[in-house]
Structure formats: structure tokens, C-alpha cells
Amino acid sequence: MEKNEGRHKRSTISIPQRRELAIVGMVVVALCVFIFLFISYKLIFLAYSVLSIFIFSFYLILWTEGANTEKPGPTPKKWPHVTIIIPSFNAKSTIFDCIRSCQRMKYPGKFDILVVDDGSTDGSASLLERLPGITLLKSKVQRGKAHALNFGIMHAKGEIVACVDSDTYPSEDALEKAVKHFYEDERVASVVVFISVNKPKNLLQRIQEIEYWISFGFFFKTIASIDGLYVTPGPTTFYRKDILQKLGGFDEQNLTEDMEIALRMQKFGYKIRACHETMVLTEVPDTLPKLFRQRLRWYRGGVMNILKYIDLFFNPKYGDFGLFILPTALGSGFFAALFMAWTFMSWGKGLLSWILPFGQNFSAGLGATAAGLGSGIIMFQSAWILGLFSLSLWGYFLIKSFEISRTQPKWRHVLPLFCLLWVYPFFIGFVFLVSYIYELFGVKYSW
Amino acid sequence: MASPYLKAALFTLSLTLLGFFLISQLDAMRSKEIRDSIDEIVNLAESERLLFMYSQTMDNSSKDLCSYSSKVAERRAAKAYELMLKVQSYEQSSVLDSEYYKIKEKYYLANMGLYLNMQAMKKFCGHSPYRFILFFYKIKEDCPECRAQGLVLDSLRKKYPNLRIFAFPADTDYEFINVLTSRYNIETVPSLVVDDQFVLRGLQDEAAIDKYLRAVSG
Numbered sequence: 001m002e003k004n005e006g007r008h009k010r011s012t013i014s015i016p017q018r019r020e021l022a023i024v025g026m027v028v029v030a031l032c033v034f035i036f037l038f039i040s041y042k043l044i045f046l047a048y049s050v051l052s053i054f055i056f057s058f059y060l061i062l063w064t065e066g067a068n069t070e071k072p073g074p075t076p077k078k079w080p081h082v083t084i085i086i087p088s089f090n091a092k093s094t095i096f097d098c099i100r101s102c103q104r105m106k107y108p109g110k111f112d113i114l115v116v117d118d119g120s121t122d123g124s125a126s127l128l129e130r131l132p133g134i135t136l137l138k139s140k141v142q143r144g145k146a147h148a149l150n151f152g153i154m155h156a157k158g159e160i161v162a163c164v165d166s167d168t169y170p171s172e173d174a175l176e177k178a179v180k181h182f183y184e185d186e187r188v189a190s191v192v193v194f195i196s197v198n199k200p201k202n203l204l205q206r207i208q209e210i211e212y213w214i215s216f217g218f219f220f221k222t223i224a225s226i227d228g229l230y231v232t233p234g235p236t237t238f239y240r241k242d243i244l245q246k247l248g249g250f251d252e253q254n255l256t257e258d259m260e261i262a263l264r265m266q267k268f269g270y271k272i273r274a275c276h277e278t279m280v281l282t283e284v285p286d287t288l289p290k291l292f293r294q295r296l297r298w299y300r301g302g303v304m305n306i307l308k309y310i311d312l313f314f315n316p317k318y319g320d321f322g323l324f325i326l327p328t329a330l331g332s333g334f335f336a337a338l339f340m341a342w343t344f345m346s347w348g349k350g351l352l353s354w355i356l357p358f359g360q361n362f363s364a365g366l367g368a369t370a371a372g373l374g375s376g377i378i379m380f381q382s383a384w385i386l387g388l389f390s391l392s393l394w395g396y397f398l399i400k401s402f403e404i405s406r407t408q409p410k411w412r413h414v415l416p417l418f419c420l421l422w423v424y425p426f427f428i429g430f431v432f433l434v435s436y437i438y439e440l441f442g443v444k445y446s447w
Numbered sequence: 448m449a450s451p452y453l454k455a456a457l458f459t460l461s462l463t464l465l466g467f468f469l470i471s472q473l474d475a476m477r478s479k480e481i482r483d484s485i486d487e488i489v490n491l492a493e494s495e496r497l498l499f500m501y502s503q504t505m506d507n508s509s510k511d512l513c514s515y516s517s518k519v520a521e522r523r524a525a526k527a528y529e530l531m532l533k534v535q536s537y538e539q540s541s542v543l544d545s546e547y548y549k550i551k552e553k554y555y556l557a558n559m560g561l562y563l564n565m566q567a568m569k570k571f572c573g574h575s576p577y578r579f580i581l582f583f584y585k586i587k588e589d590c591p592e593c594r595a596q597g598l599v600l601d602s603l604r605k606k607y608p609n610l611r612i613f614a615f616p617a618d619t620d621y622e623f624i625n626v627l628t629s630r631y632n633i634e635t636v637p638s639l640v641v642d643d644q645f646v647l648r649g650l651q652d653e654a655a656i657d658k659y660l661r662a663v664s665g
Contacts, residue, residue: 053462058455065451324452382470382477382541389462 024307025440028334032341042383048335049386055328056393059222063400067225070277073180079109080182082175082238083158086115087148091166092124094283096131101169103133107176114156116148145234146250146257153241153249161241167283168235169198174278178238181273189243189270190232190262192220196405198281204291206416207424208284210401217276217404218397224274228325232265232272234258235282243270256301263309266321276404292431299333299435306330333432340429391421474541478550484530485554491523492560499567513572527561527613530554555615559623562613566643578610578660581640583617583633592650596637599653606653607660 084102088095095115102113113134117125119142128136137155139148149163160179164170174193181191195216197209216233223229232239237258247264250257262272285291306313306326313330315322398417402409495516502512534554541547562579569575582600584593597614604610615624617636631638631646639647639656642663647655 049466050459050463054455054459057458057462058451061451061454061458382473385469385473386463386466389466 024303025436028337028341028436028440032338045383046386049383049390052390053386053393056390056397058324059219060393060396062222062225063218067222068400072177072277073273073275074183075180076183079107080160080179081109081158082107082111082160082162082179083152083156083241084111084113084162084164085149085152085156086113086164086166087118087145087152088115088120088124088128088166089118089142089145089148090120090122090124092120092122092127094167095124095128098164098166098169099131099134101171102164104172105170105175106172107179109179110158111175112157114152116152118142118145118148144252146252146254149257150249150252153244156241159241160238161244162236162238163234164280165235165282167198168195168280169282170236170280171278174236174280177278178275181275182238182240184273185271187269187271188273189240189247189265190272191238192224192229192232192272192274193236193238194220194274194276194279194404195233195235196279196281197284200284202286203416203419204288205284205286206413207420208291210398210413210416210420211424212284213401213405213407214397217401220274221276221404223325224272226320226325227271228321229272229274230262230266230321230326230329231256231259232262236280254301255297255304259301259305260308263305263312266318267309267312279405288427292427295428295431296435296438299432300439302333303435303439336425336429337432337436340426340433344433477541478547481530481534481550484526485550485557488523488527488530488561489553489557491519492557492564495519495523495564495568496560499564499571513568516568516572517576523561527558552621555619555621555624558613558615559627565611576609578607578663579642580610580612580656581627581631582612582614583628583636583638583640584614585618585636586616587618590636593637596639596650599651599656603653603656610660 086095086098086102091098099113099115105111115128115134115136117128117136117138119139125136125138128134135155137151139151152163153161160182162170162175162178170193178191178193182188195212197205197212200206200209220229234257243265244261247261247268251260251264254260265272285294312318312322313326318326399409498512498515534551562581565575565577565579569577580600582596584590584596600612604612615627617624617628617633617638627633631640633646635648637650639651641647641656641659644663645659647659
């Protein structure tokens with residue numbers, strides 16, 4: 001492995017400089033303070049509602065003008081050879097199911113499976129060695145997923161590589177359906193597929209399941225219709241190998257290498273297509289701390305890559321992608337963090353009055369906090385009407401997402417859906433806020 | 448074919464216009480409801496004032512008036528306090544109502560009238576079954592302590608059915624409120640005045656207010 005290192009063209013990485021982060025952070029803080037002191041919450045809410053109605057209605061129009069129709073890609077004259085690369089690190093519990101699903105895939109051409117063991121310490125490598133029908137590459141030490149993928153790409157025989165996570169299970173027709181989309185246009189460098197959650201067991205996983213349907217289902221499908229995808233999701237994505245190599249492979253120092261490669265492909269004018277005629281199932285975090293760690297990595301990676309590709313933002317050269325998709329993607333995270341900061345500030349104020357002027361009286365002080373929390377929902381506020389409009393649009397997207405996932409809405413979806421709407425945003429906003437703060441102060445990321 | 452951006456903008460514009468139309472309807476409904484409640488209190492106060500004038504002018508016995516007035520006051524003062532909570536959330540809930548300040552002024556005037564009526568009646572009849580608390584708070588800025596004080600007073604009101612609370616914002620320019628704030632030298636909020644005798648500054652818990660209420664009755 002060491003020997004091969006030199007031949008592989010490593011991507012050039014610049015870790016975003018603190019100076020830029022500091023500027024972003026200061027803008028966030030300044031905006032929070034400004035909003036908190038000078039603009040009423042009501043006004044911000046109205047503006048935000050109108051903005052989200054605009055963004056949602058844009059998606060609605062894209063959807064009705066073509067994104068809704070399923071268009072299978074053209075059948076290629078000669079089916080290309082596909083190599084499935086599965087990077088594996090201590091994945092004893094899931095990788096064998098993953099390999100089995102991959103082997104069961106039906107494909108008219110040739111395909112092979114390449115497992116890259118990234119220095120596992122759970123003994124899975126020795127088990128994998130005994131498995132027939134796969135090629136195993138081993139690394140002595142753990143060097144990260146991106147490195148494992150690059151290593152696999154170097155050894156891949158196929159023209160197309162499918163990067164599949166070791167906890168993801170593609171369905172039988174995934175390969176055939178996805179590969180077709182490469183022949184829509186010769187600049188298609190990557191095809192993403194619809195990702196859903198494998199057998200959700202608890203509420204948290206059920207919430208994520210619906211979240212995946214909406215984001216990987218409705219939104220990915222719609223965004224793909226204007227070539228605006230900015231992530232090629234880690235669980236399963238197909239790439240054209242020569243383009244991937246020409247671009248320098250995955251960024252090995254990136255927290256979210258799947259977002260980085262997508263932005264790089266966009267920057268160099270390649271296209272990313274989406275395939276929703278099939279489905280891959282992936283494992284998702286089953287506890288809140290695990291989910292927090294996963295999302296912290298995503299969102300910190302998001303901040304990192306936004307700064308790395310800041311020249312794409314509002315750049316007319318990149319059309320819809322630069323002018324609409326990227327700014328709204330950035331904006332939604334930013335607003336989530338902002339709302340969370342605002343909420344925490346008003347909670348903090350209530351808490352302060354509990355601690356400072358009235359330390360000896362618990363009940364009265366607690367009342368102040370409770371009153372601070374409840375003040376907004378005592379009566380129906382007129383400003384909520386616009387919020388209801390954007391909620392209805394979202395509701396339409398939700399129905400379409402159920403259709404994409406081929407699931408009938410049932411009573412068991414009610415509770416996760418309720419949580420997704422009213423509880424989950426607080427969590428997501430909180431993680432966004434933490435990730436901005438971490439990036440601002442340059443907190444080192446621990447994997 | 449028009450660009451999707453243009454279509455989305457038109458769609459947004461029409462939804463926003465519809466939204467603001469609905470908002471104005473909702474605000475108007477709320478405004479009407481609150482005006483009606485205020486009018487009701489103003490009328491009650493006015494009728495009581497006339498009764499008071501009548502008994503003074505026509506030299507009726509004070510007994511009739513005092514027993515009648517205590518009955519009316521019962522209903523009315525409870526209504527006034529509930530209205531205060533309504534007026535507060537009304538400001539938060541409305542978007543377009545520009546007459547809000549007029550309503551508020553009218554409400555404070557009605558409240559002040561009520562308070563003076565009850566005080567006058569107390570003087571005239573020589574006694575009153577009621578305890579009075581004046582509650583000064585802030586409206587221009589958020590004041591969590593005031594909301595906390597409001598909760599404490601709510602629970603006190605349940606404990607003492609004959610407790611009458613009159614709430615006034617200390618940070619407005621209304622002359623009739625300034626008369627009160629300078630009389631009791633109110634500089635901080637929340638502040639409470641118990642029966643025109645004790646001025647309590649800062650957030651008070653139930654036990655503290657209880658103590659002063661007992662001191663007044665004892």
C-alpha cells in the first residue's frame with residue numbers, strides 16, 4: 001500500500017483558514033444581537049415565512065414541471081464493468097449483510113466487489129479474507145474512509161465505481177437502474193440513489209426515516225432536475241472512475257468527503273444525476289448522542305466545504321446551482337442556528353432573572369422561566385398564517401416523499417412526523433449552532 | 448416558457464397577499480373582541496360613578512349605595528384583571544393593527560377609573576371588603592420578572608377572593624399613570640403597592656406579599 005502512495009495523485013486540500021471562519025462567526029453573532037435587540041421576533045418570523053414560501057414554491061414548480069416524472073436512463077450499447085467499493089472499519093455486525101445484498105444485485109454486465117479494510121481492530125479482516133467472490137484490500141492502520149475509497153479506486157477494474165458504505169444494503173435492481181443514468185449525458189460523473197433507513201427500530205430512527213424520505217426523496221429528486229445536487233451521499237453513490245481520478249479522488253482530510261467531491265464535480269462542470277426508481281437501505285444512529293456526533297460531522301463538514309468553495313456561491317457562472325441551490329442550502333442551516341441562538345438567549349434571560357434577583361425564591365423564579373417559554377403560544381398569532389402556508393407546501397412535499405419511498409402513510413407515522421416537525425428542528429438547530437461555534441473556535445474534530 | 452423563479456415569485460406574492468388579508472381579518476376580529484370587553488368595563492364604571500353622584504346629590508342613605516356598589520364591583524374588577532392578560536397577548540398576536548395604542552390607552556383609563564371608584568367608595572362607606580394591590584410593570588421591553596410577578600399575583604388572587612389587582616405599565620407617557628408612579632416613587636419594575644400603604648420593589652414571592660396583606664387587614 002505504501003508503495004502505491006506515490007502514484008496516486010492526492011487531492012490538494014486547504015483547510016479553511018481561521019480568519020474566514022472568524023468573519024463568518026462574527027457575522028452570525030452580530031446578526032443574533034441585532035435581531036435580538038432591534039427587530040421584533042414577529043417581523044423576523046414573517047420575513048422568514050415569506051422566504052420559505054418562495055423557496056418551497058420554486059421547488060413545487062420544478063416538481064410539477066418535470067421533476068415528478070420517472071425517467072429511466074437509456075440502455076447502454078455495452079454494459080460497463082462496475083466495481084463496488086466497500087470501505088470497512090470495524091463493521092463486523094453489518095458488512096456481511098452488505099456484501100450479500102451487493103452480490104445479489106442483478107446486472108446485465110460484469111461487476112465485482114472490492115472490500116477495503118481500513119485497519120479494523122475487531123477481527124473482521126480475517127473473517128473477510130475467507131469470503132469467496134470478493135477482493136479484499138487491507139490497510140495496517142486506520143487512515144479514514146476517504147483514503148480507503150481512493151485506495152479502492154486505484155485498484156478498481158470497472159469503468160464505473162459504486163461506493164457503498166459497509167452498513168448499507170442496496171436493492172437488487174440498484175446497479176442496473178443507476179448505471180443507465182450515466183448514459184443520459186456524457187458529462188454525468190455521478191449518480192446518486194434514493195437512500196432510506198434500514199428497519200427503523202425506535203422513534204429516533206423513525207424520525208430519521210421520514211427525514212431521509214423528504215431530503216433524499218423529494219428534495220434530491222427536484223434539485224437533481226436542475227443539476228443542483230451538492231452532496232453525493234456516502235451510503236451509496238456511483239461514479240465514473242476516470243472522472244473521479246481526473247479530479248484527484250476524494251479529499252482525505254475532509255469531514256464530509258461526499259459533499260466535497262460533489263462540489264468539486266459541480267465546480268468543474270460535471271453533472272450529478274439522481275435515480276429514484278430503486279432504493280438503498282442504510283443503518284442510522286439509534287441514540288441521540290450518536291446522532292449528535294454524526295450531524296456535528298455533517299454540519300461542520302458543511303461549513304468547511306462552503307468556505308472551501310465559497311467562489312461558487314452567488315456565482316452566475318454556475319447558474320441555478322450557484323445562484324439558488326447553494327445559497328438556500330447555506331441559508332437554511334444558518335437560519336436554524338440563528339433561531340436556536342435567539343431561543344437560547346431568551347431562555348438565558350429568563351434563567352438570569354431566576355438566578356440573580358431572586359435566588360431564595362425557587363417557585364417565583366421558575367415561573368419566570370416558564371412564562372418566558374410559553375409567552376409565544378398562549379394565543380394564536382396572526383403571523384403564523386404565513387407559516388401555515390409554507391407548512392402546507394411542506395406537507396405536499398411530504399406526501400410526494402411517501403410516494404417516492406413507496407410507503408402508504410399509516411398511523412405509526414404520526415408520532416415520528418409530529419416529532420420531526422416540532423421537536424427535531426430544535427435538535428438540528430442546536431447541532432448547527434454548536435458546529436458553527438466549534439468551527440469558529442477551531443475545536444479539533446475527533447472521529 | 449416563464450422561468451420557474453418568476454413563477455415562484457408570483458405564487459409567493461399571491462400567497463403573501465392572501466396571508467396578509469387573512470391576518471388583517473384576524474387582527475380585526477381580535478381588536479373588536481377586546482374593544483367590546485373594554486366598553487363593558489367602561490360602562491360599568493360609568494354607571495357606578497353616576498350612582499355615586501346620585502347618592503351624593505339626592506342625599507340618599509349611604510347604606511343602599513354601599514351594598515349595591517360592592518355587588519357591582521365584584522363582577523367588574525375580576526373582569527378588568529382578566530382583560531389585562533388579554534391586552535398583553537393581544538399585542539403579541541396582532542400584526543397589522545395600528546389602533547393598538549388607542550385601545551391600550553382606553554384600557555388604562557378604564558382601569559384607572561375603576562381603581563379611583565373603588566377608593567372613593569371605600570372612603571364614602573368608611574370600609575371596604577377589598578384589599579388593593581397596584582402592580583407596576585414594563586411593556587416597552589421584555590420583562591420576565593414582571594411575567595413571573597404576574598404568575599405570583601394570579602395565584603394570590605385565587606387565595607384571596609377579595610383581592611383586587613390593578614396593573615399599570617411604568618414606562619409610558621400617560622399622565623394619569625405618571626401621577627401614580629410619582630406618588631409611590633416607582634423607579635424599578637416590578638413594583639407593588641399594597642393598599643396605598645406599602646411599596647414593595649422588585650420581584651416578590653407569595654409569602655412576602657401575604658405578610659403585607661395581613662399587616663393591612665390587622
